[in-house]
Amino acid sequence: MTGPGADPAAEPAPGPAAGAGAPVLAVDIGGTKLAAALVEPGGRIAAYDRAATPGGPDLDAEGLWRALEVLLGKLVAGAGDPALAGVGVGCGGPMTWPAAEVSPLNIPVWRDGFPLRARLRARYPGLPVRIHNDAICVAVGEHWLGAGRGRDNVLGMVVSTGVGGGLILGGRLVNGASGNAGHIGHVVVDPGGPPCACGGRGCLEAVARGPGLVAWAREQGWRRESADATGVELAADARGGHPVAVAALRRAGRALGVAIASATHLCDLEVAAIGGGVSQTGELLFEPLEEAFREHARMEFARRVRIVPAGLGQTAGLVGAAALVFAQDRYWSAG
Amino acid sequence: MTGPGADPAAEPAPGPAAGAGAPVLAVDIGGTKLAAALVEPGGRIAAYDRAATPGGPDLDAEGLWRALEVLLGKLVAGAGDPALAGVGVGCGGPMTWPAAEVSPLNIPVWRDGFPLRARLRARYPGLPVRIHNDAICVAVGEHWLGAGRGRDNVLGMVVSTGVGGGLILGGRLVNGASGNAGHIGHVVVDPGGPPCACGGRGCLEAVARGPGLVAWAREQGWRRESADATGVELAADARGGHPVAVAALRRAGRALGVAIASATHLCDLEVAAIGGGVSQTGELLFEPLEEAFREHARMEFARRVRIVPAGLGQTAGLVGAAALVFAQDRYWSAG
Structure with missing residues (x-):
């Protein structure tokens, strides 16, 4: 092709x-x-x-x-x-x-x-x-040797400064018409949601990218005095129980769960493997992610998907x- | 596989x-x-x-x-x-x-x-x-001989009593892990939206299926006295300019546009072909569909998708x- x-x-x-x-x-x-x-x-x-x-x-x-x-x-x-x-x-x-x-x-x-x-x-x-x-x-790396190894239908994701991904279906990488398949970051999770850098609105990336989390948390009053607060600090505060920081990760996690539910309904996945800096916040992200996924993925085939941290790291x-x-x-x- | x-x-x-x-x-x-x-x-x-x-x-x-x-x-x-x-x-x-x-x-x-x-x-x-x-x-029919013929990356959809579909990528039918790929009807278009028969919430099908349109229109006062008003009557009233009937089709069309934007970001499609009874309402559905699609699909590769009526009919x-x-x-x- x-x-x-x-x-x-x-x-x-x-x-x-x-x-x-x-x-x-x-x-x-x-x-x-x-x-x-x-x-x-x-x-x-x-x-x-x-x-x-x-x-x-x-x-x-x-x-x-x-x-x-x-x-x-x-x-x-x-x-x-x-x-x-x-x-x-x-x-x-x-x-x-x-x-x-x-x-x-x-x-x-x-x-x-x-x-x-x-x-x-x-x-x-x-x-x-x-x-x-x-x-x-x-x-591809996660499918070849990481968290998706041995499975034929895998979505690999990077949640970091942006949200990107790639799609393996039937054991083969999906390229799409122009090599752009896998843009999970621009699956719409909230049509009335925040504007996205792509020009759209309510994309997963607009909600779940690291800088998006920080911006939202600042709007809610988190470290408003500190102009250069980063995602690393937000994650640290969330681990310490700061309610706004926890809520920011919860919001991102739920958006990821909705997007993965949509992706698996469309593509009938076995594994969604999530890497990138934001994913290293662990349960603070993965628990609300699973919660939203379970609310939206109710058909038997969709419930079987395993959502796991990426295996290969950097x-x-x-x-x-x-x-x-x-x-x-x-x-x-x-x- | x-x-x-x-x-x-x-x-x-x-x-x-x-x-x-x-x-x-x-x-x-x-x-x-x-x-x-x-x-x-x-x-x-x-x-x-x-x-x-x-x-x-x-x-x-x-x-x-x-x-x-x-x-x-x-x-x-x-x-x-x-x-x-x-x-x-x-x-x-x-x-x-x-x-x-x-x-x-x-x-x-x-x-x-x-x-x-x-x-x-x-x-x-x-x-x-x-x-x-x-x-x-x-x-598959639409890809083989209908509106998707000659294209390698096609989403075929049926918008009727339910909303279903099938996905052809790289020139081949995508089956997914269990033969269930193509469930575009359960792509989430509004996480807080109406409950869906699948048990989820805010699925495309919950908004855009024929009976969903009728139920919503009745809630807004359309033919409230007529217990057995159908999608056929709703479509006829929309063509006659009844504002609630027009709004019902507009709501369904926009939901379709959002779902197709998500699908093409994930799969990099060339054509989305839409059939089924609801799609026969023509511009009343396709205009708001295109409008919402253009709002959400802003990246160049996504804007190239053609959204067309199915070609083969029944x-x-x-x-x-x-x-x-x-x-x-x-x-x-x-x-």
Whole structure:
């Protein structure tokens, strides 16, 4: 299946040339950090490095590309320049897909579009280069080796500064018409709810993203005097029993429960795996989540879904990016 | 992929034995009527018959089965007893799938479970027998030959006494963990909304099903004196400009728009095709639907979805049931 964004260039198959044990160079490109790893065929991370995403008034698109090249070059050289099975990348969206001209919302110098796949192909000639949305890579990682392993119908979610996700159905990653399937953050949980950065209203992300929780709690009087109170402080106060902080997590948890109920009615899931910073508040989030889910998911097939914390932590996105190459039968249907 | 409901018996392949042009015996089993057709490989309906679904205090499960057998026998005999490529069935849910022990909510004598697939296999030995939810068959029909033809990512919907649907992603029918994917009627459009027959609250179906529209309109004063006012009368009054009738359709249309926005954010659709009696109210439903959809679907990929009336009308379910056999690569992944 190829869409309008398909890259017509032939994609080399991973593998034999590089030897059966060759690693994938996995990359995770976000607004705050660039991370890279050499991931072995079984998913083990053999080498890892990271750097703060460069910024500042003097940086341009090529400057960010050079910083990425340096990080990757150092990592591969440090590991003794092994032959690679391919390059797998998770990058903040939006992007055209599978051509991966990326225009990440939270990376200003690339926001007008950067031809990431084409540049990586030129840098790593002869290797498959596969790029997907960073939240989709997290979901793929969780399905391949994490909380969704062994299940055919899995929603992987990241609840953090934003709310993203990826959808595996019938054992295979769902891309949708343009590679954008999995946007659980924009499932509507309250049509009259708060405005969302997407331009809509009442999206899950508008309610449950970390900054949304903090904004709501401040409106309710939480640390109104402290202009820079963060989600970390909100979570700490909630653990200490502060009623507004508890209520903020409860509100986010219930919104997540409603969205997951809708998703499972539509997709008949087995597992919803939730990662990201906000999810690390544990029961303060998961209890109201389960409560709302149970209220809205009443049919037998929907009640069977297990809602669990993600299993792989910070490296899920890198592991998932590697799986785009290692397990292409399940996770890569494009050219 | 086989789930707990999988039937381990080997399913014969359709075809060559019966000749390349052999029709499928397609069946549509609902609470008000039983319909059957001989559908040719290209989708043409070569013969058709129907009967009211029998009921009454003296009917039992076997009585309904015999009525179905008579209808099918008469249809096939009337066409000169052609060799069949297989049997495809759409039936009201819920059911185990793919084993199709059916327990339709709106067919009392089968509500405790009837082994429909096993009985049809015994009746038509040597032929593939494939059964799915009736709304899924409508969606399959619309994808195969109707409003979703030629697109890979399609949501087919039926808005009628209930609200059902089916989901085609990446060119293939999505079954989910238990054959229940496509339940768009239970996507939550208003968490504090009206109670739903499923036990939940604020489901699309609770707002947009025909009887739900009528109930809401009556609460607002529409024909309060007339105890048996129906959706047909409501639609007629709406066309005549009655403000409460117009508002009832507007409320349903907006709920549909919200649910389709959620669905396309999650699944990245190309087409949503809407059939069923309520959808025949035309612009009175589709205008508020589009309005709410545009308010909630703001990201570029989501705005591209086309929302269209279904193309096949009353026969979509029969055509889709035939496609379970004729186009098994796309619509039948089970045993």
